[in-house]
Amino acid sequence: MxxxxxxxxxxxxxxxxxxxxxxxxxxxxxxxxxxxxxxxxxxxxxxxxxxxxxxxxxxxxxxxxxxxxxxxxxxxxxxxxLRTEEEALEYCAKNNISVLKTATKSQDHHQSSKSMIAAVTHTASQVCAAKGLALEPDPQARCVWCNDHDLHVSARNLDGAIPGLANPSVVWEIKEYWGKTGGGSKMSDAVYECHLVGLELREFESRGGKNITHIVFIDGKHQWATRKSDLRRLIDLMNQV
Structure with missing residues (x-):
């Protein structure tokens, strides 16, 4: 969207x-x-x-x-x-995409899959390969942008960057939440994180930085449906970039 x-x-x-x-x-x-x-x-x-x-x-x-x-x-x-976790896993299986899990210390807690992360990484890799572009699908450090007048460092580690962590033209964040309980405050945290990253990018652009595409992938039908106000706030952010 x-x-x-x-x-x-x-x-x-x-x-x-x-x-x-x-x-x-x-x-x-x-x-x-x-x-x-x-x-x-x-x-x-x-x-x-x-x-x-x-x-x-x-x-x-x-x-x-x-x-x-x-x-x-x-x-x-x-x-x-938005999809259920079963639907997301079915998509990955259909496209032969390997999926890892988010392990928690307590086995009583739902062991969520990383199906959206896997699907985004798979798709981005294919697109970049076809276009001859480099890709950083799992950043372990901050993104950095600079020009003749300014420097900007992302507020947090992002979930992907093209072509790499130095002066990427495209960056993304992934907010997939699975499980059997309501979303809770982590959904609000996700909105704040996306807002912060996006706002700082727009401010950098206004100071003479190049245009940067900031993409947010979300999934998890049940959890986002229990936090409708947070989903609406993401809609607001989507219309402000």
């Missing part, structure tokens, strides 16, 4: 995204959130925590309300694309 051109064209600095984030911060106050929406639509302003009010221009208000239709549509599409 990719973001919708209309929202991508806004850019991640557009004030609509700040209004949107403020709205999301009110999620636990449903009655107030509803009143906040009504005031924004009717009065073109929002109430701030200190009691003051901030006027919002008509264009930003219209964009804010328009975005929710697309957001909900993309969320449903993303949810439908």
């Amino acid at each position: 990719k973001g919708i051109d209309k929202w991508l064209a806004l850019g991640w600095r557009h004030p609509m995204w700040d209004v949107h984030r403020f709205y999301l911060s009110l999620a636990k106050k449903k009655k107030y959130q509803k009143e906040w929406l009504e005031e924004l639509r009717a009065e073109k302003r929002i109430a701030l925590p200190d009691g003051s009010e901030l006027p919002i221009d008509q264009k930003t208000v219209d964009l804010f309300f328009d975005y929710y239709g697309d957001r909900n549509k993309l969320f449903e599409e993303a949810l439908a694309l």
Whole structure:
């Protein structure tokens, strides 16, 4: 999946995204959130925590309300694309892809497969080989970018880079979560990690760095379905790059 051109064209600095984030911060106050929406639509302003009010221009208000239709549509599409672990393993078996497991100390815990990691590595290797490109499928260090004016080092080790860890043009992260229980806070952590990496890349680009493609692969139908707010936040990030 990719973001919708209309929202991508806004850019991640557009004030609509700040209004949107403020709205999301009110999620636990449903009655107030509803009143906040009504005031924004009717009065073109929002109430701030200190009691003051901030006027919002008509264009930003219209964009804010328009975005929710697309957001909900993309969320449903993303949810439908997610697989069970059995489906992911079946795909790997069909394509003769070897799959490792994430071992845990306690055998009582679900021993999750690394089926998405295996599939992404397999596909990336084939594409790079066909195009004569180098590939780093399992980075054990940070990615580094530099130009005549600046240096940027990724906030964490990423899950893949093309052509390598020095000045890659494509990087990716993989967030696959399997198991029989709910997703838990690790899903929120995944969103924060992707947001941090993506934000820092966009800031580096704005300082004169070359454009970098940042891809996020997610999977795990059951676990993401129990953390719908986190999945929606990934949809937001996808539309801001």
